[in-house]
Amino acid sequence: MAKNDSTKMFERGKFKQGNDTGFGEEAEGQASVFRHSLEGWAMMVMPNTPSRGDITVDIPDTLSSKIFILLGNMVLLDRKRLPLQPTPSSLFAELIPMWPTVWYWLKGLYKQNVLRARKLPTAEDKITCQRRHAVILNALISFTYHNPPSDLSNLVRSTKGTMDLLASIWIEEAQNAEALFGFEAARLIFDDHFLFPDVTFAVLEHIISRSGGTYAAVELLFQRIHRNLNQAAPCFGSFSCDVQFIIDQLLENLALMLSGPLYGIGVILSTQGANTAKMVDQLLATRFLVSMSYIVPMCTEGTQLTHACWTILHDILPSYGIYRTRLLQMRNHVAECGPRLGTGFDKNYKHGILAFEASLFRSMAKFKQYKRGSVYVxxxxxxxxxxxxxxxxxxxxxxxxxxxxxxxxxxxxxxxxxxxxxxxxxxxxxxxxxxxxxxxxxxxxxxxxxxxxxxxxxxxxxxxxxxxxxxxxxxxxxxxxxxxxxxxxxxxxxxxxxxxxxxxxxxxxxxxxxxxxxxxxxxxxxxxxxxxxxxxxxxxxxxxxxxxxxxxxxxxxxxxxxxxxxxxxx
Known part of the structure; x- marks a missing residue:
């Protein structure tokens, strides 16, 4: 057997020595476990890792199980936070010299695990596949998702194939009919606190590319949710991440509008610089003025909401009364909310002169005169x-x-x-x-x-x-x-x-x-x-x-x- 053959068994004496000194066993404190694992990796894995190429043959379980133990002990995650996030630590810098060999085994073991899951596994194999999948996923998250970015996370992200492997993990979870791998990869693209935007966007781009386009990726997302909920014991944490990801994508602006009237008007007013006439047409095509009739009485002196109402009702809309079509739309909407308004927009707005209805009244007087007979030829x-x-x-x-x-x-x-x-x-x-x-x-x-x-x-x-x-x-x-x-x-x-x-x-x-x-x-x-x-x-x-x-x-x-x-x- 060649010296650098990836199937070479580790020397039993070294592995026994490693286990006796705490390799793979729970030691006092996470830092101690992490350093023992690095020592074990340097002693037993690095010398037996080929300098190039990929794993092309099956790795014996006795070997792969030991590597998974070491990888699992290198994971530093804050288990008090959901979804799990890497624990900021200076320990990660000690992993940098070993990263090429860690990356070699991560991608090789993942490929082997997927192949095993596709070969009608036994009940015991299914449990093993899911556990090993979780170790690979947690290791990649622990090494990649750092805020602020660390030297290790920058190295991992710059390694060719890392983002592609993360995308493959997410896709494989969606495609596995028996849900053997669970659905923990939902964390890869859901970032509710916006801590890792560069990483999540990069993974999402690779998911879309590997899926065959946006529509195919959306189908996979719903497939993940469907298969997760069809399990005997659904993973509701992953389900929440997937659903929240959908909400964030579809309702990025609307989510602000739904959080309160101030945000809604703020979003609407922010569009006026792009195209005011188009904005007015969009507003008048809805029941916007009817909604505003509820908001105007809520205005209190000196608030941003009060200023926003004044801007849209006093400054923007009245100037469009010069257009016949828009004038009649405004008149119809005000007439719709009139019986409930009682005293109307202008009097319900108690902080300054609004003059929206007054301007509308003057414009309608001109329109009535126009209908009686124009003054021009x-x-x-x-x-x-x-x-x-x-x-x-x-x-x-x-x-x-x-x-x-x-x-x-x-x-x-x-x-x-x-x-x-x-x-x-x-x-x-x-x-x-x-x-x-x-x-x-x-x-x-x-x-x-x-x-x-x-x-x-x-x-x-x-x-x-x-x-x-x-x-x-x-x-x-x-x-x-x-x-x-x-x-x-x-x-x-x-x-x-x-x-x-x-x-x-x-x-x-x-x-x-x-x-x-x-x-x-x-x-x-x-x-x-x-x-x-x-x-x-x-x-x-x-x-x-x-x-x-x-x-x-x-x-x-x-x-x-x-x-x-x-x-x-x-």
């Missing part, structure tokens, strides 16, 4: 975004709606390009709100940007009326703030957000269309308007247009009809 238009194409007649549409433009309209109808894009009903209501807003502006402000249709333009106009529909720009309880701005004045550049260069180019191009300024009544006045409506916190939608009317020099509100031509939408 569309002029023919062919803006670059087909979502805002408007025509005065079917004949006008037939002349224009052909070829490439027709295809563009068709494509954009199939897929909306922006989360707050303007469909026909939303555009018509927006036009009514903007036209009505202009009629209520001071004469001085209108005159600062307006010009007569009879005037000749040598170059594009740069002054225009900027109308911001944003709760943050509220001055007097409304959601709109109007100012006169100049494209060429760099001081106003920030007013147009990041879209300034594009807006200026498109606006000047719109002014080059002189036919847009023609009017049968040469005394009429044109007001160039740029409306900014909410979409994202730092990227609002912009829609530009020309509002033509016989604006009264003394009272714009007396103007009966406004002709609107939208020229650009982004």
């Amino acid at each position: 569309f002029n023919c238009g062919n803006p670059e975004r087909s979502t805002v194409v408007c025509y005065c007649s079917r004949e006008c549409q037939k002349q224009d709606w052909r070829g490439e433009h027709k295809q563009l309209c068709h494509n954009t109808c199939l897929a909306s390009e922006a989360p707050a894009s303007l469909a026909g009903p939303d555009l018509r209501f927006l036009t009514h709100v903007v036209a009505g807003g202009i009629k209520n502006l001071p004469v001085e402000l209108i005159e600062s940007v307006a010009h007569k249709t009879s005037s000749k333009l040598a170059s594009p106009r740069t002054r225009l009326l900027l109308m911001k529909y944003d709760r943050a720009s509220m001055d007097d309880g409304t959601c709109m703030k109007a100012t006169a701005v100049d494209f060429d004045n760099l001081a106003h550049k920030s007013d147009f957000s990041a879209a300034y260069p594009l807006l200026k180019e498109k606006w000047q191009r719109a002014w080059s269309l002189e036919k847009a300024l023609k009017s049968s009544n040469q005394s009429q006045t044109v007001i160039p308007v740029l409306a900014m409506i909410p979409r994202r916190p730092s990227e609002p939608q912009t829609i530009t247009g020309l509002f033509t009317a016989d604006w009264s020099s003394c009272d714009p509100a007396r103007t009966r009809e406004v002709n609107v031509r939208w020229v650009h939408h982004t």
Whole structure:
């Protein structure tokens, strides 16, 4: 027999000496047992371990049983904590020189144990298989799951095949029809205190890879649970780990929301930076406002919950009343919870002025006025975004709606390009709100940007009326703030957000269309308007247009009809 043959029997005299001095026997204290095991390993196992290759033949039970005893005594686990976790110890550093041989026997003995379990084992063999499986699993956990990482755990993790072996142990438990190995490997990927994220994630990646993908891994997870509960004596500790792992994966964010109203609103508000319009649509597609009617009375002064309620009800939602579809959704939800609310959102919120229902009431008043009859008339238009194409007649549409433009309209109808894009009903209501807003502006402000249709333009106009529909720009309880701005004045550049260069180019191009300024009544006045409506916190939608009317020099509100031509939408 070759000197380095892995089947070579250990020298009986050395093993007897080891047992007499405490190798494999319980000594005083865990540290003493650990060091005796290391001495026994160095004396009997290391000299008989091949320098390369894997175990390819059966290892006699008399030999493997002694190795399992030594391995079991090297395990340092805190048995007061469930699931079991390694005990932080400086002793692990003493194992580092022996790790290559420990790794050789761990993977070899595991392979042999699995093969034995598949050969119709006897009742005695089944007990042996399960015990040896537990020793291998506990040894790998004891050497790998260290917080903070130790020199040993870093060495073990960097050893080729370690994570793959851990994944194999978890999978084998799920696949064994007789549950011979138990289900203790649930600890490998369940980390309720988030102490070993790097290790658990690495093992999980190998499980998914070896299983054949995510769906196959999920099937194995449920198979583990099923076979565990079908045992005569289920392992409820492992069952709890597997089930909790599922909950952690599926409800990572929802778990926070379920723990209290503050967390729920916090999670919702955290999404506004990504896409506010999308968030609002998601909220209004649920019974969110009905739920908020329970939360608002719980607000107490100076708390984060109170601030969160104010942000979503006072600042975010009212600004979306400019959209017809969202306005009606809010109205319907408030009507649903109205009978139970009694005094309503605003009065139930006792810490400051909420003004959610007040803003909703003003927006609904505009909508009722719109339904009675609009204050504008569309002029023919062919803006670059087909979502805002408007025509005065079917004949006008037939002349224009052909070829490439027709295809563009068709494509954009199939897929909306922006989360707050303007469909026909939303555009018509927006036009009514903007036209009505202009009629209520001071004469001085209108005159600062307006010009007569009879005037000749040598170059594009740069002054225009900027109308911001944003709760943050509220001055007097409304959601709109109007100012006169100049494209060429760099001081106003920030007013147009990041879209300034594009807006200026498109606006000047719109002014080059002189036919847009023609009017049968040469005394009429044109007001160039740029409306900014909410979409994202730092990227609002912009829609530009020309509002033509016989604006009264003394009272714009007396103007009966406004002709609107939208020229650009982004």
